[in-house]
Amino acid sequence: MHAEPNGQYGRIGRRGVLRAAGAGIGVLAVSAILSACAPQRPEGAEASDGTAARGSDTPIDTLTLALPSSLSTLDVSRESGILNYVVACLAQESLLSVGPTGKLGPGLAESWKQPDARTYVYTLRRDAKFSDGTPVTTDDVLASVEAARDTGSGLAYAWADVASVKATGAREITVRLKHPDAAFAWTPTPGTLLISSKAFLARNKGKVGTPGTLLLGSGPYRVTSFAADDHVALERNDHWWGERPSVRSLKLSFIPDAGTRLVAMKSGSVDGALNLPSDEARGWEREARVTYTGDRSVVALAFDTARAPFDDVHVRKAFAHAADRAGMTKGILHGRAEVASTLVSPDMWGDLLTADAVDAAYDKLPAWDFDLDLARAELAKSAHKDGFTLDLTYPSSGPQLGKAALVLAASLKELGITLNVKEATLEQWIAGLVPGKKPLQFLWYYPVTGDPAELTNAYLDSGATPTNLPHYDNAAVDGALAAARKTVDPAARGAHLMTAVTASAADLPYLPLWWAQTATAVTKDLVFEEPGPFALVGPWATRVKKTAA
Template identity: 40%
Template sequence: MNTSRAAARSPLTSRRSVLKTGAGAAALLSLTGFLDACRGSAASTGSSEVGKATGQPIKTLKVGLPGTLSNLYPGQESGILNYYVAALTMEGLVSIDKTGATQPAVASSWHRPDASTYVYTIREGVKFTDGTVLTVEDVLYSLTMAQSAKSSPSTSASFSNVKSVKQTGENEITIALSAPSEAFEWVPSAASSLFIAPKAYWEKNNGQIGTPDALLTGTGPYRVAGFAADSSVRLEATGTWWAGKPPVEAIEISFISDDNTRYLAEKSGSIDMSFNVPLQSLTQWKSLPQTRVLSVPDRSWVGLVYNLGASPTNDVHVRRAIAHCIDRDAVVKELLHGEGQVATALSTPEQFVGVYSAAEATRKLAGVPQYAFSIEQAKAELAQSSVPQGFSTTLQYPNTGPQLGTAALSLAANLKQIGIELEVKEVALSQWLDNLGDTTAPLRYMWYFNTTPDPAELVTYLLYNQPAANLAGYADPNVMAMLQQAGTETDPAKRAALIVQAQQSAGSDLPYLPLWWGRSLTAFSDTVGVDGFSSYTFESPWADSLYAAA
């Protein structure tokens, strides 16, 4: 899975109607208070226009990354930032373009002779960043490593449906599945779960790559020239990429977790580009001269994970009480500054591309059972629960998502009104990722970035319970049956309908509480242009989309 890796409007209580009740007004004021504390003073408007293309290469691109990475290989550490770095040097058989369409990568072409078989023609003349020529054997061994729970613990489950992988021609491999799977189209990409490296390199490092001592080596445009864990990474163009010379010669990525430090670096010109501009200081970032902030839907999902195997969240009345205590409309409008949408389900509307428009998907996903903001309804639900007097618990959020913390503080203020004490704790991104599998915590945050256009990506991860239990410990035979059918359904419209129906069915059990679908905010210097910027840009060799501007 890829966490912190993945938008509909529902007919929820509007902000205006919330303000008509005392409890609603108090809750909204508490959120507004948090926001006022974060915003600081307003600033004047700065430049927001990119200069004209110069036609010259960018010598060195300096990037600020809002988190720290201890391993660059997404198979080991699967945060979205790991994917962004790996995309510059690693490739799979296929790639995903800026529109979300599947394109050739190490495979020059592929076809499906039947619903359970994928046949790939391996591109000739491909070189790794160390200069060695790629062979079919390298591809086969990388697929073996991708399926290994030891070498790729974070992504190996994506290959659980694979029955066999064989060389079936001089430059051809065939992957046979145990059952038809439309979702497998995206699996052998570096946006999902396949990262092709030399067989000899895998063997030399005992299947453990991505560390400072075993730098990523792939077929992309850049080699990793240096990596200091939790500090920085440097990449340099090698001239070996099969797709040609990229427009950026070197990339220096600094891991800057502190938002203010990253802002000052952008302000001083020390960095040319920054991922994940913090929402609480968006106004200040937009006011920086010679800087522009670009926003696109990023297909991310923020929500709460209820532990159905632990008390008291194994009680549906407790889950409903918590759900009624967060004003999602106010969060999106006030906290996110409109840079997001209230989430009504697990899939994001943009993932139904080719079947539904985003607006049509929004309407269909709104059919999932919803829980409107109401302190009175929350009190009534808690009164029916196993803990009518309330309880205490903790909710952790990653330091790379301060907006999650602010939303959690607002939720905590509301929960206190009904007798629930929620301690909100900020932890490092790496620690938060490690703690996602904690089976003792009653309540957890999930911040998930879908890396593929598959509307079932997060749905399968959170609702399917085979071969391992999902995060909530949720298991429903009807939902499982619908997801199994969706997994083998080859008609896109029928498959999409099944994915929506599965979420509608699970929604009444409330194993997860969708909060919002996000947008990506990226700051660029006006001397750096970007072509065709979209929510998929950073999931392929994204520096190839940049150009020098003046």
């Protein structure tokens, strides 16, 4: 979904319900495998005009970009859609950062180490200040971690296995886990920790991220205004420790309607847009510089295996054969997508497994070819051979999901199944991403780490009750995920995670539809540098530049 989840998630990731909200940075297809070293053109980044524009240091006084949906809060612990991160990661930072290509790097911690399998030590940089001018201290970090661990926080799941978090020096924070968990290395990154000041959090408990309170952080920008149904405005934070950004003033306008967004671009009301569906992005190519980049996001159908009709595997298989996934990627996404064979895109495996090993494992996954005769045969084996009626809801910010649902509905009609396709606002859709609420749901997820466990732990582990939409329960899968948590060796850990992926495939708790790309558009006198798969989970506006002469 970080893509978009909330609540306590035990030791499993919640991102499920989160990033889901394709309210992020795009919605198209995936390309090359990400290597352990950051490529010059991340993950097949491709500009619509075939160029790789360079940026200059020319100042940009104001920049206005369109976003496809509104936000109800700026606090990612309360609403963690990808668009919430797009805003929050400009104003707030974490101990560590996730680079555009998915590599861990320094953040508010200038260095870090792991003395043993259960201990992580972070050394804060000396020059970090909040936008109000106060220094970032260990007390601020501890208070922010406690806020993330609070029972009302949607990030609490990521910290459930932490035994202690202490200041062990003037600039040193030490985290001790209850037991080894290799995935914790990604926890002190923006997806599950954004740091604010202790005083601000105490003064504004329950009000952080609201229009009246906004955010306080140490990032390159500070939020100056927020209207939940209209815009977010930000100004450059002159206290930021990093290199001074070119953009001084930034406005993110919420424009849900595709036609209105393009008119705004043509009229000069906006300088670009994030999160453009492929069919819409094509219409921008004449007016703007559109860049497509593999973002590792996944769109899938989640079948509730604990309730009828999807407690019957033959019904799930009938849906799988009735879904023309290749036609969806070609006709709806104009080829800027790849039919998905599982939730985890091949690029997510990074340096855990070689590309050849990933390809070999994925080649053995069920293909679920589009074939209505096979679909009829599977339905005939089920307890629902006479058909049934159910609903499928998609978010208004993801029209491509709605189009895919209509394509599926047309095929299912041939089987005697009525699928009612319904649209909801992004906020309504995220709120409805709760296991057990509906027998059939879309999973739309944007990863915010370079770790495949972000998806496997949240969506395949039976213990991940807040995000396990299908109520999926497989002892072999749970065992593989548990083994991966305890394993430090990258190759062994990758093997365990791949076992979980392959063991779950035949059960079909999800029908993966496609792995997508991100589409960003800016006026042709601007360039968005380093548009990698994780470009928006960090200080992305610092990479918007005037095009070099």
